[in-house]
Amino acid sequence: MITAIVLIKTSVDKIPEIAESIAALDGVSEVYSVTGTYDLVAMVRVGRHDDLADVIPGRINKIPGVQSSETHIAFRTYSQHDLEAAFSIGLDS
Secondary structure: OEEEEEEEEEOHHHHHHHHHHHHOOOOEEEEEEOOOOOOEEEEEEEOOHHHHHHHOOOOHHHOOOEEEEEEEEOOOOOOOOOHHHHHOOOOOO
């Protein structure tokens, strides 16, 4: 499995709609709204490197409101902790 972390700048007034559109794409496992230089972080998990081109420039970057993205490919996983727990900030829903 190949994991890519995609940092995404969007139209600020459309963050929820854009995030939902990205999250619905095959190959995207999670999307987080974040503070800082980028508006969203998407976790992309695919079987082959070639599949990254289909998901990131082929689909994510074509969603209306996505202004730019920066992709980081993970080489190695150092922790097997549950992703939900890793990104949780302790808020009750």
